[in-house]
Amino acid sequence: MSIRQLLQVLWRLLGYIRPYWKIVLGALLLTVVVTTARLSQAKFVGLIMGMMSQDSFSYSDGQDPFMRLNLICLAFLAVMAVMGASTYFQRYTIDLGGQQAVRDFRGQVFSHLQRLPMAFFDSMRLGEIHSRASNDILLSTTIYMALSDFIKNLLVVVACLTWMFYRDWQMTLVVLLISPLVGTAVANFGKRMGQRSEKLQARLADLSALLYENISTIKVVKAYTREDFETRRFACRNEDNFAAQMKLVQVSAIQSPVVELLGAFGIVAIVWFGATRVMQGQVTFAQMTEYWTLMVMTSHPISALSGFYGTANSAAAAGRRVFEIMDMTPEVAEPEGALELPRLQGAIDFESVHFHYDPEKPVLRGINLSIRPGEVVAVVGGNGAGKTTLVNMIPRFYDPVSGSVKVDGHDLKEVKLRSLRTQIGTVIQESVLFGGTIDDNIRCGNPTATDEEVLRASKLANAHEFIERMPDGYQTEVGERGLRLSGGQRQRIAIARALLRDPRILILDEYTSGIDAESENLIADAIARAMEGRTCLVIAHRLNTIRHADRILVMAAGQIVEEGRHDQLMARNGIYSRLYEAQLREPLYTSTETEVLA
Template sequence: MQYLLRLVKQARPYWKYLIAAALSMLAVTGLNLIGPNLISRLVEVVTNLDQYPDARRVILNLALILLISYAGRTLFAFLYRYLAHYAAWRLVADMRVIVYDKLQQLSLRYYHDKQTGQLMSRVTNDTATFEMLIAHAVPDLVTNVLILIGVAIVLFSKNAALAALTLIPVPFLAYAGFVFVKKIQPNFRYAQRALADFNADLQDNLSGIREIQIFNRQEYETTKLRQRSYAHADAILRALKLSGIFHPIVEFFSSLGTVIVVAMGGLMAMAGNLPVEDIVGFVLYLGMFYQPIGALGQVMENLQQALAGAERVFEVLDTEPDVKEKENAIELKDVKGEITFEDVTFYYRPDVYVLKDISFEIKPGQMVAFVGPTGVGKTTIMSLLARFYDPVSGCIKIDGIDIRDVTLRSLRDNISMVLQDVFLFNGTVAENIAYGTEDATMDDIINAAKIACAHDFIMAFPDGYDTYIGERGVNLSGGQKQRLAIARAVLRDTPILILDEATSSVDAETERQIQNAINNLANSRTILIIAHRLSTVKKADNIIVLDEGRIVEQGTHEELIKRGGLYSYLCSMQFNTEDTVKMA
């Protein structure tokens, strides 16, 4: 009920359609009750012709009324079904956007143990079950209840004793329905999880198709995906097996009501206590009475499947992000680019510290490099600065303002990042460069590309800046993708620029050109660099060397070489291996 009420609340923009659908549903229910009464009346006229001198006219009038009721039922059935489906699918569309927007708000920590395919399943498959709930399960449940009440009133008004006898199978049907719901619900929950697992593996495999082919793992991955697919099918089949048992049982107990009417009604008619037309009416109405009970299984099946999806959707919506804005968060404006870390400690897991008591200060316009062995926390520092995570203890400030006191939007509006693992969208070159800059002109895009040394290779494409690069830039080399990412950061023109091994996939000549571009940007913004090549590190205003989550030394290139510490050792390794060993 909790999930159902929340969904009804989410559907508030479409309540008018649902109300109109409900009124149409009432009209259909009312018109359905007319037919058996007219047929019963017809039997009465035909069996008592001597009492109806105008019998022909009465019969034709009954047929006309029946025709009008059927026509009206057709019209209202269309309105009911279309309006209910309109509201339901609009709700599905809204919920997909709501869930996606929520996923955008969640901190990166939430994604550490989540597969993309799992989350996609919640956005697409789980929300799709709401259509079944809004357009089928709930309306059918309400319709069936109304039919039960209406038919019961008619039956008891005709003959209370016979109507009471027809209720004998109802307790058995109710008990069967209770058992059915209890047994079927776990299967639908498992089916939703199994479908999500299938989507997760499918997404992983399509993203890693190159690795699957190069390592000849096609047969292994097919087998794994087959197991996922059959797991979902088996869960659905277990539910359908229960349905296959339940529905015949319902039909059997429903038919007992007809048996009771035939036996007891026939005896009453023989005794002169029940007119023949009432027996006919009883049989017709009895079919309507047990039909909703028989449909209970299907209604509960749809309801349980929808609620299984709702449970998974609201699990996402109820998740609280680790990184939250304060209620009175301020806008970060006129940023100069001063950055201060004060005794910052951070871990992803409480038993493994990534950073321990990190403190440093970067002046506006400085270029600062972070070096050290792999896994010492260099990228984590950049993630903390962008507030993808919050430190366990300590404070991070920009221009003397604690970044936890400012809005996330204004904080990230002042930071651009170029990562080693570049992500490009399936669009044109120009669209990818302009991503993050809403009012960029074509001249701005070209200028940024020139600064990033990307203009020449872009113009070598047949369509130039209108070239489609494919999903994740599949049509580009690693160096080309990184230069487009640098152009994107340059175009954004923020006071703080983060380069996380931004030249790792380019050749020496391109690296030299990019380094010149970075040097041109120096002093105009604060630049933080995670680098593994000396050409980038040597000209930094300050080099911070980390080891095991702590700052072990810092200074200029010349100062650190003279000290003969870790930095000097890393430099000697790179020189001795002709620039093939990474420093970070």
Template sequence: MPTPASESDTTRQGRGLRARLQRLDTNALIRLSRYFRPHLRAGLVAVVTMIAASLLSLTLYWMIKSFFQPILHGGTVRALTRVTLIVLGVALARSLAMCGQIYFTNLVGQRLVADLRQQVYAHLMRLSVGFFDSAKTGELMSRLTNDMAALQVMLVNTVIEMLSAPLMIVGGTVALFCLSWRLSLLACLCLPLTVFLIRRAGMRMNWAAAQSLIKLADLSEVMQERLSAIRIINTFGTQDVEIATFRDRNTEAFRARMREARVQTGLLPSVELLAALGLILALWFGGREALAGRVPAESILTFAAMVQQVYSNVRKLGNVVLVLQQVSAAASRLFTLLDEVPAIQDLPDAERLERVEGAVRFDHVHFNYTGGEPVLRDISFDVRPGEVVALVGSSGAGKTTVASLVPRLYDVSAGSILVDGHDVRRVELLSLRSQMGVVPQETTLFSGTIADNILYGRPEATPEEMQEAARKANAAEFIEGMPESYNTLVGERGVKLSGGQRQRIAIARALLRDPRILILDEATSSLDAESESLVQEALEILMENRTTLVIAHRLSTIRKADRILVLQQGRVVEEGAHDELMAREGHYAKLYSIQTGRKSAEELARPPAAAPA
């Protein structure tokens, strides 16, 4: 149960968070504005056409006085026609200016969002694997979709108002004071209260927008996770449970969106009401002045139209303030992602690793994941070029971690890993990883054709090289038996293919890459006997003359390994060939016996335990 002190701390932290979110994140907006720089020419055209459209709009309202003068003061039809044609010409010019304004504003806004989306995606591709160990895929997807979509709509739809509304307000106010300073003061009486309401609503909108984006990210996470596990959900018959879970998250997202709507609902009608009050006051006083003959009637009509225009733009500016809060919240989340620094990067003086022989050395390696317990403790071993070394051990012993350190998916906590005598931390990542191939336990295929997936290993390969790789991987027969052959679509993650077919395509991909160092993560553990035989044959071809690390879960598959490293609690406890390790009757022999159902000679000779009395 929390103490009063801890409750007070939590309350203060919550208030602090809310206070930060209620402030406009000007840094995010400044950073966002830098994305306009590559599009300054189109932006300049947008600004010029916007200024032209705004000035022509003010001109139209000002010309109301000229339009009514011949009507109210006994003018001629010819004079009225001349004024009408002038007004029509101004209206046409304004329409053309608005076309340019809308097109070029959209052009700049869409380009900006496309540039930012590209940068965020490219940054995600360069982040280290460790980042994705803790990040939620659904939330990342939400930032690339929901946050980016919010920016796109807000920027494109409000940039015009953000630029034109202040100009219209200033220009309209100047025109009002030119018509009558006394009427203008009356009309502006409600402006201070309007500004206060806009500022207060803006603070509330920032909080509401941030919460809305968070809830949408939670909703995306649920959708991504559940849809990727749809087979499990159907198998367990938990559709109703998942529907209820989604309903709860969907309701939270709806309520967050409605908080934004309530802020807008409170502000915009209030601004309209204040505008109406200011106009009514001005018209009442102006009407008295007109009746007394001190102000021409056409000036009152022009004044009324101009006041309406000024307050309309005040309302638009209020909406811009709310939208800027939403833009600030979305941009802040995106820039937080862009500020993530990849944990694994090339050193400034990193050297390029040329074609290697394939020697791998672990020299007193220690490793732990961020904030976790040590996973590897003082691991040391050598792998000769072309040698096949199997890593075995119980779950959590560190087998996958050892294999992940070779291509430098993570950096060691202490010690070093060397490839052909080069510390992997001191060579260029791309040149290191280009020497390696991976065949994972759960094969990853991309939606597209079979050819696309095989060529992923080496996109510049010729069709003949691709087909030769498929033949060596025992995949050519089933591929060429399909109606579209290598152009057959595999579906999302290869769902249209069997497990064995996916594995053989993965092996063909690795063969085409022609790596010097190969990492196999028990590539046959989930296959039927026939598929396993074909895959095993393909793997033997793949492993020829290549340094190979095999992460083995089924010990019967690695009896032919040149050497076996037995890991237990992050340490190498045994090392040797299969027969040698079996003869020792140590940890490996025990694991092997358990998996194969065999008992050691010592266990067979041991007398059975006496039955309890």
């Protein structure tokens, strides 16, 4: 990362703390107080050394030297007390501003993630997203505290050098001539630490992605006895992370002794030069002691300053990974004056729709389709035929590469997203619930719904009976992703959630997959009632469940290759009839399946 890129990333990170400039200003003023108090230590040492000299430690001026010594020590303790209190408040205020900036940064990243297109989540691993939105944010925001320490240490160094120059400009020139050696080493180490830190963050993201994948598929891992294989795979990634971490540690570990060794050469040269000047009578021992005290006081701040460049590089490397997400365009841009959709009738039109994720692999090719309000349309086809992509165009999860999708004659690109999506209900193959209560999850469909409306939606979805049997009824906690409930129970809650918003368009995507026969019967009955008076699109693998659809679309290679009612398609002896007859020979269906769309 170049210096220019480093500064650009750091400037963006500092943008999150600028709203709290008053807090930062207060911390800076306290830093000045702490620095002044710290510098006074050298003056106290000089005064005491002066009193201990043969000429000064006497009653010749009529003052009691012991009383003067006591006053100096008491003043020193008072200054140290002020410094301690100021250090506490300085640390607290800068942490207050920094933590507020971290909170805002994390909130903006999360909010931005909610608005990114589905294509982003299709292309980036979930573990990678998690790593950038958590680990990288924490690492990047270490710059706030590091910068506070940098300013404090810089003030100490500048103030000490100024005082040193005032006391003995010749000695200070020697110090300044030696400093570039240390500065060159610091810059070199900082650059290397930044490069290795960026590689380490990438390895951490790989590790996080693998961990997330493993935990989310743990049932499959156990079912196929892949524990040993997964352990070896994790060990391999873990070893890569360890190697990247140790490369960073190597650079970090060698930085301090090298800088300290160079500093030691400088100190020896300065002490020798100063001792020579004392022996030659050019300065007093007390003055040189004060000077050396100032020089010693700069050693720790200079060492800390040497580490700042590496910290800044690490923070910038992490920050750049986060800003790569922040710079991504939100899912869809609503035009100025976008239309607020009225209550929909449910007509849907696809006009010459083309779509691809990869330009060389078209997913939808020239789709022309008109769906009447209240019509039930089933979509079938093999894997990769484009079924899910087709229905995902309706809530505008994706925009066509060319062509247009319309509802009630309105181009989706010209309407407000919220007014569209609030009129669409979706029930997918594996309905995911959110952590919270059953009531919370049903209300996802309409947060402002009354208790009576929630109850009505639950009864329509055949969910009310099993909810009432729960220990806490509608206030029962469902657990993470709803894992405390069975698959059939989760699916019925998902149907209730969809019905609560009273959608004009209902999308059903493999909604009976993996459900037991008893639950399927209840779900089939709930779906049949849910379809009444609504435009419905059903993606189905089990063709028996869509026999009574108003229209069936058969898709292959991103095109609609057959279209009609079940009996019409069977009479053609085409793709649909061959699929249907092949499935009939498989003992996979129950007698209730054919009633889903009856």
